[in-house]
Amino acid sequence: MPLETLASVVGASHIITDPDVLAGRSVDHTGRYRGRASALVRPGDAEQVAQVLRICRDARLNVTVQGGRTSLVAGTVPEHDDVLLSTERLNTIGDVDSVERRVEAGAGATLAAVQHAASSAGLVFGVDLAARDTATVGGMASTNAGGLRTVRYGNMGEQVIGLQVALPDGTLMRRHSLVRSDNTGYDLPALFVGAEGTLGVITALDLRLHPSPSHRVTAVCGFADLEALIEAGRTFRDVDGIAALELIDGRAAALTGEHLGVGAPVEGDWLLLIELAADHDQTERLADLLDGARLCGEPAVGVDTAAQQRLWRVRESLAEVLGVYGPPLKFDVSLPLSAIAGFVRDAVALIGDQVDDALPLLFGHIGEGNLHLNVLRVPLDREKALYGPMMDLIARCGGNVSSEHGVGTRKRPYLEMSRETGDIAAMRAVKAALDPTGYLNAAVLFD
Amino acid sequence: MPLETLASVVGASHIITDPDVLAGRSVDHTGRYRGRASALVRPGDAEQVAQVLRICRDARLNVTVQGGRTSLVAGTVPEHDDVLLSTERLNTIGDVDSVERRVEAGAGATLAAVQHAASSAGLVFGVDLAARDTATVGGMASTNAGGLRTVRYGNMGEQVIGLQVALPDGTLMRRHSLVRSDNTGYDLPALFVGAEGTLGVITALDLRLHPSPSHRVTAVCGFADLEALIEAGRTFRDVDGIAALELIDGRAAALTGEHLGVGAPVEGDWLLLIELAADHDQTERLADLLDGARLCGEPAVGVDTAAQQRLWRVRESLAEVLGVYGPPLKFDVSLPLSAIAGFVRDAVALIGDQVDDALPLLFGHIGEGNLHLNVLRVPLDREKALYGPMMDLIARCGGNVSSEHGVGTRKRPYLEMSRETGDIAAMRAVKAALDPTGYLNAAVLFD
Known part of the structure; x- marks a missing residue:
């Protein structure tokens, strides 16, 4: 380990080899993916980052880059005694250019x-x-x-x-x-x-x-079935001023409401949070839009900031509340809108077949066809039996195995399900051109 | 020339070696950039394109790709007896998926x-x-x-x-x-x-x-000076429903109006075409917006399709009308909005210094800070004296030497003005990874 050389670049206090720190940095948020790191290096500027890279490359050390380590696909877990390169000190924000925005x-x-x-x-x-x-x-x-x-x-x-x-x-x-x-x-x-x-x-x-839009209005609406919600999502995603369009599983909303002590905002097996924002009032337009949708019951509408925050809390607290059950097994997938209802039905059946007692809960960004399927109560030794077949199902439904979380380490073995051979070859050619020895973030993306 | 091999792939009728055809295909739209081609090949599907590439690469022939050949930076002019690969037969359009759009x-x-x-x-x-x-x-x-x-x-x-x-x-x-x-x-x-x-x-x-927005409204407004137009552009580009925001030089509009026999749509040294489009009526909003701008005179507003087409004609006919004066020398540049007025002043001075009798006319997409500076009546032998200094000026003003036309052959020598060394090195590494012998579109982008 060229620790002294690295220390001469970033300063000794920014090289950390404390085993506890390294262990804490070598695991993903679920605690399920664990790797091993040899040192944590915290460069203070871009030139230092570049020098750290050169030193590690020359010493044939793998480097794993770490930002906030919020990856949901184990994207920052080192696999091979890597040097961890943290960007935490590169946190300056310049002046906002409000003309060029x-x-x-x-x-x-x-x-x-x-x-x-x-x-x-x-x-x-x-x-x-x-x-x-x-x-x-x-x-x-x-x-x-x-x-x-x-x-x-x-x-x-x-x-x-x-x-x-x-x-x-x-x-x-x-x-x-x-x-x-x-x-x-x-x-x-x-x-x-x-x-x-x-x-x-x-x-x-x-x-x-x-x-920044000067006017904003938010609503949470209930639907009796997923098809009706998707139909509404298909219409709403196209309207001018659309600012959010979030699907929430009714059971997940109920759990969250219970946890927060506020109850579910509206009735319905499936909830949709819709927000319009523009430079003129949107309240009437939203009411008109909701009039045309097949809701069950009255929507909860928030016209002021406090009411809007209350509605958003149900959505925003989902991850935290689900975490109470232990780290969920997460699938981040995008699908054609027309394939979503069928996918959900088949996915629930697959989960039931593979894991007794598992509880699948959905939320997601319905405007993009992006679902977050969270499966609670999946024992570690059952994950594998579920993961591959689920990736298969996604591909069969015409979806992408990663919608917004990336591939990371978690989905590395499934890259071929969304990418054909020539595509992967072209990606590998680009990788080889810029990183011929493959030492940088070696654990992610490619198998 | 492996003409027979190529013919066995695409069919003999799709290999053209007629010198007149090749000469016509080897020149840009201005007639100023002229190259030389050895054959024109018109593959009928993607597999044939791939095979043509492999054959040419193996035979060490350069290939220049041609689509509609409307490049304004001589992007399809072959430099070295290239094989011209035309995509004209790959013109199938599939069924529209109106759900996934x-x-x-x-x-x-x-x-x-x-x-x-x-x-x-x-x-x-x-x-x-x-x-x-x-x-x-x-x-x-x-x-x-x-x-x-x-x-x-x-x-x-x-x-x-x-x-x-x-x-x-x-x-x-x-x-x-x-x-x-x-x-x-x-x-x-x-x-x-x-x-x-x-x-x-x-x-x-x-x-x-x-x-498709159901409601549309268009206006052309006059401004006494460029600063006032830019100020309006800065406001309008942010409004909800903005659908077009076109700067038109008053002199260019007058020339066009004369050519079309319709006169200029409004008074003003500088004109702005603004269009709003949304799923609800925009006429009142547009009137409110224009009320707040420093216009000179009344705007011409088009609420129905026929009136809108008349307003658009002034903008749409610009290129054709300017072409009457011979091919203009074109600069396609993007600039921070705050730098535009200064750039135009300096550019006009530079043109006056370098070419007597030249007539600079501007139009462009002001929302993106994208200007098309067209200089009429520039003799071929004066182009070079103008081009380099203009690129310098663009870079000094914080602009990009290509906003939307690309680099092509025309701006190849000026790539370093907008891109620093490390950036160009990374681009070249990607190029070398995918095209190690550099036979494909060799004339464009890199010097």
Whole structure:
């Protein structure tokens, strides 16, 4: 281990070899995926990141990059005594350019910090998700994170207009566009976005910001069956001003309501949270839209911020509440809308066949056909029996095995289910071009 | 020349060696860029494209790909006795999936044909530009074309959700997503989009479609100075329902109006075409918005289709009318909004210094800070004296040397002005990984 060389670059206090720290850093959030790391290195700027990479490459050490470590597919678990490279010190956020609506952020800045910078300038950042206080924008770009606002603003990739990247050969590259409209050469930012750290370490980002809508209205509506909800989702995702469109399993909402001591916001086996936001009042339009849908019972509508926050709490607390049952087995999948009801029926049957007593609960971003299927009470030794067949089912339904969480270590064996041979070969060629020895984030994406 | 081998793949009638045809195919639309081709090959399907590539690579022949040949940066001019590979026969358009709002199109399908397929299904394709009857969706994806609707729907890249590509090694890859939400591996479509055919030949595309707005209103407004127009553009680009935001030089509008025999639609040194489109009436909102802008005189408003078409004609006929003066020298540039007025002032001064009698005329997509500066009456022997200094000026103003036309052959020497060394090195590494001998579209992008 070239610890001294690394220490001369980042400072001795930023090389950590304490076994407890390393063990805590070598496991995913479920505690199910465990690896082993030889050191944690915390570079203080992009040049240091590049130097750390060069030193590790030359010493034939694998490097695993860590941001907020909120990956849901074990994307930051080191497999082979890796050096852990943390972006946590790269957390500077520049001044917001409110005319061009952009801000430069270090990869280690949290989503919440970027959101705060944007809102302080009267603007809004286009991505929001539950792990906002921990997830870093570098990690979110590396995984092309989606979330609660995708139906309006797109995924993380659609917010990235420039990048600084430390490449596997230890050089730095900067794609710095002051303006978004730019057709000068390959769209390298789009290549690094979603590459899960396998092609380089994102050290800084130019992020697009959006005007903040002055009017907002939120509703939670109940549906007697999933088909009726999907039909409503199909209509609502197209309306002007759509700002959120979240499917919530009625049973999950009931559990959450119980946990929060507030009860479910509305009746219904399936709930839909819909939000409109625009520069003029949307209350009447929302009422008109809901009039046309096959709801069961009256929707709960929030016209002021406090009421809206109450409605959102049911959705936002889902992950936490489900976690009370132990880490759920998570499937993040996107499907054609027309295939969703059939998939859910078959998936529930599959789960029942494989694991007695398992409890499948769904939520997701119905505008994108993106479902989060969480299966509670799956013993560790039954996971494998469920995982492969579920991936098969997703592929058979015309879906993608990863919608917004990425491939990570978890779904590595299933890449071929969504990607054909020529595609994977092209991906591998790009990987080999930038990282010929394959030392960077070696555990993710490719088998 | 392995003409017989090529003929055995595509059929003898699809190998053309007639010198007149080849000469016509080896020149850009201005007649200023001229190259030389040894044959024109017209494969009939993706497999044939792949085979043609393999044969040419093995025979050490350069290949230049041609779609509609509407490149404004000499992007399809062969430099070295190339084989011209035309995508014109790959023009099938599949059935529109109106639930998932997507359609599969062959690379050689024209934009107009895709637009027609979309509108027949009650949907709209997100990109529109003047060359719609000629430009092919394959070429438009290869150059990440923008156009008249970018302010609403983004560029071509934002419409592409899947691709089939014949790679330089003669293999085919297919990224086929039935749903847009997809984080399964590298975003290869985003890499091929905008690569100007240097990484492979796009043979088919899965294109995203959008709901068709039921209400539309259009206005052309006059401004006494450019600053006032930019200020209005800054406000309007953020409003909900914005569907177009086009800057038109008052002198250019006057020339066009004269040419069309209709006169300029409104008074003003600078004109702005603004369009709102949504699922509810926008007429009042537009009136409110225009009330708040510093217009000179009354705007011309079009509430019905016929009136809207009349307003659009001034914008749509610009290129044709300017062409009457001979091919203009074109600069396609994007700039921060705050830099535009200064850039225009300096650019006009630069043109005056370098070329007596030259007439600079501007139009562009002000929402993206994208200007098309057309300089009329520039003698061929003065072009060079103007081009480099203009690229310098763009870079000094914080702009991009290509906003939506690409780099092509024309701007190849200026790539370093918008891209730093590490960035170009990374681009070259990707190119070398996929096309190690550099035979595909060798004339474009890299110097």
